[in-house]
Amino acid sequence: MFRNRPIPVLLAGTMLATFSMPLAAQTRQPVTDQAPPAQPAQAPVLPTGDVITQINVVGSQRIEPDTVRSYLKLRPGDLYTAEKGDQAIKDLFATELFADVTVREASGVVTIEVKENPVVNRIIFEGNKRLKEDKILKEIRLAPRQIFTRSKVRADVARIIELYRRQGRYAATVDPQMVTLDQNRVDVVYSIVEGSKSRVEQINIIGNEKFKDGRLRHEMATKQARLTSFFSSNTSFDPDRLAYDQQKLRQFYLTQGYADFRVVSAIAELTPDKRDFIITYVVEEGQRYKFGDVKVESDLRDFKPDFAKSIVPMKKGDWYNAKQVEDTVNGLNETAGLLGYAFAEADPEFDRDPEKKVMNLTFRLAETPRVYVERININGNTITQDKVVRREFRLQEGDPFNTFQVKRSKDRIQSLGYFQEKFEIDQKPGSTPDRVVLEANLEEKPTGSLSLSAGYSSLERFLVNASIEQTNFRGLGQSLSASVNYSRYSKSVELGFTEPYFLDKNIALGGNVFRRDYNSFNFINGNQRNNTYSQVQTGLGLRLGVPVTEYTQLQLRYGLSKDDVSLDKLTYYTNGQCDPLLAGRYLCDAIGNRLTSSLGYSLAYNTTDNGLRPTKGNKLVLSQDFAGLGGSVKYLKTVISADHYTNLGRGFVVNFSAQGGYIHSFEGTRRDASGAEVDPVRLVDRFYLGQPQMRGFDIRGIGPRVQRLPYKYNSDGTPAKDANGNFILDPTRKTLLADDSLGGRAYYLGHIEMQIPLGSGARELGLRPSVFVDIGSVFGVKRPTTLTLPPGSAALTRDILDASGNKQCLGADGTTLSVRPASGTCPTGTTNYAQTIPAFSEVFLGDTPKPRVSVGFGVNWNSPFGPFRIDIAKALVKYKGDDTQLVTFNVGTQF
Template sequence: MSVQFAPRCTALIVASLFATAPMAVHAQSNSATTQAATTKKAATTSESSGVVLSDIQVNGLQRSDPASVFNAIPVKVGQRFNSDKGQEIIKVLFATGLYEDVNLDLNGNVLVITLAERPVISDLSITGMKQFERKQILSTLKANGFAQGYAYDPALLERVKNELQATYAEAGLVNAKIDADVKPEGNKQVSVAIKIEEGKFTKVKRININGNEKVSDRAIRSAMETDKNGIFSWYTKDSRFTPEKLSADLENVRGLYYDRGYMDFNFTRVETPPSADGKGIDINIDVTEGVQYRVSSISFSGNLKEIPSKDIEKIVKYPKNALYSRTKISEIVNKVTRRFSQEGYALAKVEVQPVPNASANTIDVTIAIDPQERVYVRRINVVGNSRTKDEVIRREVRQMETAIYNDSNVQLSRDRIDRLGFFSEVAVDVTPVDGVNSQVDVTYRVVEIPTGTLKLGLGYSSTDKLGITGSISENNILGTGNSLGVDIDTSKSNRNLTISTSNPYFTKDGVSQNASLYYRTYDASNIDLSDVKYTTYGFDLVHGIPVSEKHRIYFGLNPERNKTELDRKTSPPSYVAYIDKYNTNSFTTVGLTTGWSYDTRDSTFAPTRGIYQRLNFELAPVGTLKYYKASYQYQQFIPLSKHLTFAFNTQFDYGAGFGGSKGDYPFFKNMYLGGLGSVRGYESGSLGPVDEKGNHVGGSKRILLNTEFQFPFPGMSKNRGVRLFTFADAAGLWSDSFKTNACDFSKISLSGCGGLRYSYGVGLSWNSPIGPLKFSYALPINKKDGDKIERFQFQIGTSF
């Protein structure tokens, strides 16, 4: 905080003044007496050449420790004092914020400092605040020096009021009133009461756009975050008006036109008059579009250093006679900048030099490059982590100290830190080192969030009905980055208890370890699939080895015990035959797993681009049963436009037994099809092999294909948490040596009674306050005997 002081403060050093200090605090002095100079000559001498101080006295302190004054001032007993030193003392003491007045007198060789302490805030309260968390605001004020027990500064209080006013305006409450009542409490103390009248949100009733002939109203409104008040505005809050949001919207509209080649575009009028009903405002925007410009040529100039020109030529490409787009040109500039930063030129200057030809409506674009000097990283700092250990963050950093600066590594490090899940914000600052042109410091700033969770929830699906879930977990134990959790799930057909732990850096090379101990039961009779109950308990241990930043391979061990309970009269005959074959209903398996994954998705919650692949192989060579299972999954998300995404998912699973006459694939490991997550429009688990009694027995071979076109809900284009989608699904399920009189399910067939099932329809996904929620309405195709139709399906408490 900086404070401006009256000029009189710096004129208080008058060497010819004489003063006594009956109650003063003294600095230690070697002289027992002081002499007072009274002549003009002495005054002149003391101001020009200064005097050697024999003592320093401090008057006026009631609360402060005199030692803090002596430590702060830039002069000590035995040192020379003059007017310049006096000005420094005044500045230093005022800068502490503890004093409202500072006076200096020179009594001979004794410096007398007289201070008037600021009042202390004895009580600070905020009333009327509803939109923000009062505790968080008070914590922020304390971090900025305004809190109970701190010195009271009227200028700082005004700043606090202005900041609160701006905070409310940014949230849409532009008419909020912020007042403060300051009451003296005696003994240099004051109480401060901040009173807030939040008022109501200013709603946008209409948006009127005039002068646009080439670009539609709809396209312009889509570029704006602000929207007129609608039936979903209570949720999206996009109809709340703020001047800052409108300014950003105007810039977005300008960018929309610039991306379509209208380089002469401009606003001729922007007004926000009251609406006709007096309950909000209208936004009136007049524009002039101009003509479209096309790019006639694009080239680069400047010093490329050691970077091959062909590398830059590949980047600086633009279709000839294509419309000029500021976004595409900016992407070229960013790519050139990143290419130079990869060679250590972190401060490279890359500028666009467009030369328009108004008569031909064309633009010649030159990318001017000035690489500056190669830069090295002096120091990497981590700021904001009070709980998470430094090493947990630093082990994700791929930019090394003393190494050449590489922007790709710096940004990759930021992303890896963000993916830890311990922080709400992760930012990176690159700061040149003062006085050195070839060095920078890289600082990662994080904002920590609570990583321990206690959850109790209810879920509901159209198949399993009501489900209860509960978990307690800590994802960052003692700031080490390790996790420990207990999960409990129960529904109509399932019971699950799992204790799990993970260590992402089981070794210093980044080998991860995940371990879980679990107990599960599954009763298929409760959802009318078959009269079978499974009880499973086991232990799963998996190690992941990073091959690259995107690739990881896995190795695991999974010993497991399964117990099966059957009704011999109503259960599937194949299950009964399996148990009779082994003469037991309890089976022990020891699974060895290996796998590989590849992930470039931009989000795991609502991805809009990227690829995810997973390959897994499980082998059980020892135990009661011997089998293997291979799985491969491929997902891709392709952005077709700003709001439209094409999503593709396919999965292949193949399982079989081995080991002689008893080498059948375990039926309790069977896979199922139908419902959300597989092929919609059919009941969960109701597709595939069906025995003579009508039991769905599952299978060991599966093909699954899903496609979706995802787009925003009307009026909620800025909210990624609410999405509509159209979809088409296809899937098939087969089982070893399973045949009925009507159909042979032992052979993989894309058609016929054992062939693929299809469906198509529409759906809605919503990240609601009670958890991820998904609805779908599907029309099944190619239905066969035994298939169970369920066109409308939904889930609460589970994600896609």
């Protein structure tokens, strides 16, 4: 008889810690390599030489005996030997299906006794907090309903430890345990002790003379653990990053002219407490080189060396720069690609002269045929139709190959927003050397959204939003949307549809219908909000877009809307008329219905690399709208905006933005009810500026406004006067009786904002910070007629009416109200229910083009309870009447 002995050894060093949690009435056994208990002494090996007459299989449950025999080299009629019996055991163990195998032979009858490996019932992880189960399960070999083997357990333990090491947790241990169940099943339990994260405590560099340690550490991906690196994940030790940093050091020195630089050694050592690492690099800088003779040799017919030489930026005597050489190679290749040579490659040849410390360089462009596009393949689009992608290609089958057009096609396809972020168009050889196949390998992402959200805003207070949107409707690139928004100060319903290629022509046709209800408000008594006018707008819009050039788009639009501007009659009316003493002449002038019929256009020039999240490029838009094709208002509104995006590298992106606008009225002179001349542009048509466009200021917090100020009073209740006998106003914000923004006919606004990259740990949290500077102003409104109600004036009280417009009487209890009799006299025991109007004086402020300036920083955070945005901005330059606000935030959640 021959029986297996040692069971394969699990990784030593993983059995350092065990966290056991007993399962009901079951015993958990460690999965170890120790040999099974000693077996009874086996009978001596029988003499060999018998001819095999029969092979019996004993002990198999799930596996058929014929299957067991198929794994053997023993066959009836063969001569049985001890070596063949030993080989049979090895063959069966190699299948990893059996936990034990015994081979016996007697008088030509061979008996194979097997004990099958159990089946895995489930995989259990204990102690894992930093790595979720779904991430570990994707990496290990064992899975439920598979055959349990110790080799797979060993491999799983090693893989789990490797996953933790990639997170910088070198103290992590894994203790595999097995719980035996009935029907030859087992639960496999991986008990994990994650340990603390091993950080890089110190980075030492030896041998550097030309650059300081701090300058070289700046080039590395690995950072030293410091308080300032709290959000960075690059402070953890990673062997792969160690090799990457060596390459980064070499790249840096090569850009500075040190062509002989090399890293002699890189050693990572654990600190005495076994928690952190100290990394030491030993380097040799070598000599610094300059460029010598720089030549270009071209065998391409249309790519002459003289022309190619004009593309080469480096000159003789410049410091050698390997990055500049690499960029030149790419530039030469791209230029050759513009001429149709898709497979042209500029090969740099170096001739180093150590004595003169110069690097002679020759770029060689070997002869290659001009290439044409043979075929365009589009793969991976299961929903989006091929024509949606093909119409964005700037090349067609049969066209000469052009690298610029290929890149432009990539940018246009990516700007659709239907596919993955990192998308490339691959170039593959065609059927002949002068043919190329362009292949777009797409990975679609969801383009439809259905959301119901609620949140809180510092501007709108509580708000609710419900919307449904599909930007790739039916896979044709059509956009369909519907939304409902509700908050304390605004409500809206809107439906929209856009067909980007009407009748399969490059013409975008779309439209929308909407209803918007907006309640304007001002601030009184400090931060107390007071509703002023209400604007209800109902309308529709039609738009038509056509390309003018590759980067220029023209959009025509028509809009028809009806506006109803009203004031609360109980608050602002007297005897059925808007009362200027209560509302101000400017608000009384704004009320009424009007119909606006406008025709407009937008001319947009856009070279940004991505329409969704641009990192480089420019965008310039000119828009004009003319109202007067029918309707009751006539004006021309002009707005110009410009954006420039610059990628500074390392994730820093700067956006320079500027915009401005002006509205001109064709209605001529307008007068209010009192006959006074008023601004020809109505209140609701003007420009407004403030939060959120101008951070650091409140909503509509900049520009022309009217403030209603009370008078100061002495302690005895008499009005305070100055030395000249004039009444004194109290201009403090906390005493304002009204603060109404009037808007302006002109405005300008500028931003400089830089996105700040964070480590991968912060990115996983969804943190995207930025710093910004805002500058702007709104101005140019005709000075309104202001009112004054001095102390002692006769018009100090007004009757308060009920909802039906009846005057009221106030009961003796101070709360009971009743309708005043027709005689106009309240019954005995009641009094006239009236409102006292405090004395006031209105002042006109803020109508100046002088700039307001604010600086600050903001953070977007995809928090567990929804998107969160906070801005902290300080108004550096402001003027009298402006309303500032230091902190604004917006938070919501989906349910």
